[in-house]
Amino acid sequence: MAWLPMANQxxxxRKISKEQVFSVPRLEASQGLRQEKLQKLRDYIHECSVNHQLVDVGEAxxxxALNLMSATLFSVDCAQFDSDSTQELKETIRAMTKVVASFNLVDFFPIFKSVDPQRVMHKSKTYFGQIYSILEGKINERLKLRAASSDYVEKNDFLEALLNYSQSNPSEFPKDRIKHLLLDLFVGGTDTTAATVEWVMTDLIRxxxxxxxxxxxxxxxxGRxxxxxxxxxxxxxxxxxxxxETFRFHPTGPLLIPHKAEVDTEINGYIIPKDxxxxVxxxxxxxxxxxxxxxxSFDPERFLRREIDIRGQDFDLIPFGSGKRICPGFPLATRMVPLMVATMIHNFDWKPEKGMKPEEVDISEKFGVALQKAVPLKAFPVKV
Structure with a gap:
């Protein structure tokens, strides 16, 4: 969806995403789901604090975020804390977003497309194939359940809504497009949320x-x-x-998604040619x-002194973009990020790795579709 032109598809x-996932009624109805995932996070942090165990904040x-999205989409959890399979899935998603954002010589010299000198296309097919395999498995499993019984009880999740919509509108939204939309939401709603929370916690520990x-x-x-x-x-x-302040200092999408000029446009004396x-x-x-x-300097109080909206109206701070192409997941992200951060700090103080002062916590950045920390944040939670 992020790469499509503003045409009918x-x-x-956008319409399906807005109505079936990110509408206010849908989000209100799924509050209990988010509370369940936050309780699991709270329990994990508590266990680590009791055992004096270092927490990989980004992975947590x-x-x-992954379980929230998978439960919203498929009514199941896809990951567990301290699981090797979870680490593999995380690495696959991170590798996929990295290759999407990588420089590709073929974009400038199409003659080399068949050669793929940097193996960008090869890597893309590999990583996308792995995620598509997971999504196709979920879709096929649900289709079998729907076909197996005449009294099948529909699930209250996004996959069910997509299958129903596709069944009612096969020419407008054929079934083979379901996995592509699920990929957008599954990856986009997981990696960016996790990266943002990790940056917020980094800034707070510092x-x-x-x-x-x-x-x-x-x-x-x-209350405590x-x-x-x-x-x-x-x-x-x-x-x-x-x-x-974290959105300003470490924006999750440092260049937003690519835009294209539909007509020749003049901005501040510069001509932006069509196409x-x-x-940004x-x-x-x-x-x-x-x-x-x-x-x-990291100074959250600048936003107490200055009223600014992050919904795309104040162009000094547009972490989700602006206008018609603003991130469709904005309503969910603005709920999940504060809730996850609040859960992490409500009853826990956080100390950096042993021998490290707070100001020494690394803040170097690693460029990609989402702005990642070059060095993962690991810290000790302390019950307060």
Whole structure:
């Protein structure tokens, strides 16, 4: 969906995604599902704190996001904490997003397409094939269940909705396109969420005073022993400011998705020719000193002093894009990221690996479709 032009097929996929996954009624109905995944995350962190065990924060966030998406799409969990198969799936998804974002000589010299000198196409087919195999297995399994019994009880998940829609509109949305849309949501909703949470936790561990202030806000608003609900998010302005500051400092999609000029367009005296591919460098915008005072410092309070919306209206901060092509998963991401971060810090303090000071926690970046940490974040949770 991200790569399609704004034609009929793109509109159909956006419509289905909006109505069947990201609409307010759907999200409200699936709150219990998210609470279940957050409880598993909370239990895992608690177990690690009791055993004085180091937590790979990015992997914990990845598993939580992956299980949320797989349960939303297929009504099953796809991953377990401390599982080798989970690590393999994570590496496959990360490798897939990396190869999609990699420089390919063939894009500039199509004559080399049959040779594939950098083996980009070969790698793409391998990684995409592995994910498609998982998705096709889920689709075929569901089709067999639907065909096996006349009194089959439909599941309340996205796959069921897609199969019903395809059955009612076969020419508009044939079954062979289901796996492609599932891929967009399965990968896009997992890797970017996990990467964002890992960056937020990195910034908080590097700034213990900020973490303490965010935790105190949670205790004041939610209480020390109460579970965090989605309705609490709007009452946590400091936590929201922390997440906005991370979006500015480490945007998950540093160049957004590619855009294309539909007509010749003039911007600030520059002519953008028709069909030009356009990248929006929001990473650079977030570090522009003419927009942001002290852009290299992590300062969540800048968003308490300045009201700014991340829904695509304030172009100084557009982590999800803007306009008609804004990320369709925005409504879910703005629920999941605050909830996951709040779950991690509500009853736990976090200490870096032994012998390391907070300010020494690595913040080097690794470029891809999603901006990853070059060095995974590992830290000790301490019950408070």
């Amino acid at each position: 793109w509109r159909i996929l 966030a990845f598993i939580t 700034c213990p005073k900020v973490m303490l202030k965010a935790r105190n806000e949670l205790w004041d608003v939610v 022993n109460n579970k965090i609900k989605e309705s609490d998010i709007s009452r946590l302005p400091y936590l929201q400011s922390v997440i906005k 030009s591919q356009i990248f 460098n929001i990473w650079a915008i977030g570090r522009d000193s003419s927009i942001w005072p002290n852009p290299e």
